[in-house]
């Protein structure tokens with residue numbers, strides 16, 4: 001045909017794909033179905049990596065952690081109503097944890113939904129998503145797809161990162177428009193997460209307070225890990241000489257074996273410090289809201305570095321708030337202290353070192369036992385050495401005892417290598433996070449899972465095998481939640497917290513062509529994990545743990561409400 005006679009066309013499908021590609025988003029985590037099946041196929045054909053899961057919640061957890069690891073929004077794509085709702089938990093989780101993520105859901109016909117006339121998978125998704133995420137948008141016209149994605153991307157990554165919902169009704173995908181005009185309607189987001197430079201006065205105030213301390217402490221949270229300001233943070237911690245305490249996912253920002261690391265002296269530093277600088281960590285339940293018994297009698301002054309101004313004074317008074325992005329703030333700190341800084345008093349740093357050495361020495365012999373069935377420490381002693389030998393590997397971790405004990409035992413050496421249950425302590429992040437971690441980083445993944453925790457996302461072992469990912473799942477199988485020993489005295493039903501005894505999770509992996517191993521001793525576990533790390537083959541190890549070894553709710557048993565009427 002002669003040029004100009006036939007108009008070149010594009011449509012909603014292509015514009016969505018072009019908008020993603022234009023903004024450097026090259027992976028979609030999804031579960032296919034009406035109305036987005038073809039979108040996934042076409043995206044794949046256009047060079048986007050489309051990873052299909054067995055359940056949207058796991059695809060969503062994958063997208064959220066992809067956002068955390070890359071500072072680009074992780075994209076999860078779902079079908080309408082039920083698929084959307086399955087993904088919504090993960091969107092809320094991303095928002096709670098400050099991970100940038102976009103949940104893109106197909107939806108039903110607006111006219112029918114709004115009149116509630118009973119469309120296929122009818123639901124007013126935008127209204128439902130809105131209170132659970134940072135921002136929510138709907139695109140009704142093909143020419144607005146570019147703007148819709150631009151708004152979603154900017155909302156997800158700017159300021160405090162979080163989850164964004166993008167509603168794409170089925171009709172949108174087939175809408176046709178002139179290809180040139182379509183191309184022009186797309187928006188490449190410039191400077192999606194602009195630097196937020198702290199005010200010089202806030203920087204000075206913070207450093208003056210820190211300088212005045214006799215027993216200073218820096219707490220590093222996952223916001224500091226997210227910021228990817230690793231060198232600046234390391235240099236600030238080292239130049240200042242202030243001991244640091246990493247929150248769970250900030251472990252490895254500086255190595256846990258660093259001489260200034262106070263991770264193994266946690267209660268001591270919380271109790272006895274007089275000035276605490278929080279960098280990308282909130283004073284929420286994980287830090288006992290900054291008050292009460294765990295913070296001891298010593299009066300505290302808090303300095304807080306955060307991108308979100310409203311985080312200041314959330315629980316206790318912040319005497320030196322520094323609002324800005326962590327990279328800019330810490331680099332301003334470094335400039336200011338370059339001209340002179342006095343290290344904290346030696347009696348403080350020595351007291352921490354000796355407490356830490358004491359705790360480490362107390363734990364060491366427990367990690368060397370070769371009991372069968374294993375206890376947590378025997379099994380974790382093996383995994384501690386695996387991560388030591390493979391510091392690049394990513395550790396995914398969930399459970400109660402399995403989580404709390406692994407956090408303490410397994411030292412991390414590099415930033416953003418520990419991914420866990422986050423702010424909500426949610427079970428089910430395991431396989432989704434493991435899959436995204438393997439795909440986004442190219443490094444091997446070790447997923448250390450309670451048997452209950454694993455059950456929330458276990459079907460995704462098929463996904464792991466299908467994409468042939470270098471993931472080794474170790475299930476701490478103690479026959480139940482917290483312990484496998486509960487009995488129900490009232491009737492023949494099993495106790496509420498126990499599972500089938502002696503279950504063989506390794507066979508689930510074999511069903512899909514992966515490697516399954518049943519390990520009953522630390523020696524067997526060691527052999528199996530080392531083989532998995534060497535081969536890179538999808539592997540699941542059923543690690544048999546003594547059902548009596550755990551404690552109720554791991555280290556947070558104090559949060560369980562007690563009945564005064566219950567007699568036992």
Ligand code: OXT
Nearest residue numbers: 264265266267399400401402425427450451452453481482
């Ligand atoms: O300083 P002191 O002396 O105090 O000592 C501390 C450190 O200094 C020291 N330490 C060390 N010593 C030596 N060497 C080294 N290297 C070292 N490092 C540290 O150790 C102690 C402890 O240190 P830690 O851990 O830092 O300090 P602490 O006091 O524990 O810190 C407090 C917290 C709050 C910061 C910390 O405990 C924490 O981060 N906790 C997170 C807890 C969490 O999120 N838990 C998950 C939720 S539990 C529960 O809700 C579960 N559910 C319900 C459910 C959930 N969650 N989700 C959904 C969707 N549905 C239902 C369920 C179903 S758990 C669960 C399943 C459980 O069963 P599993 O089979 O999966 O797991 P098992 O229990 O294994 O059976």
Ligand code: ADP
Nearest residue numbers: 160221222223227247280281282306307325326
């Ligand atoms: P943790 O659970 O590790 O204590 P939280 O999730 O409670 O960490 O806190 C993370 C904090 O980091 C949030 O308050 C968030 O606003 C902040 N944050 C995230 N990214 C940045 C950044 N780039 N600069 C400054 N603050 C950030």
Ligand code: MG
Nearest residue numbers: 450451480481
């Ligand atoms: Mg268990």
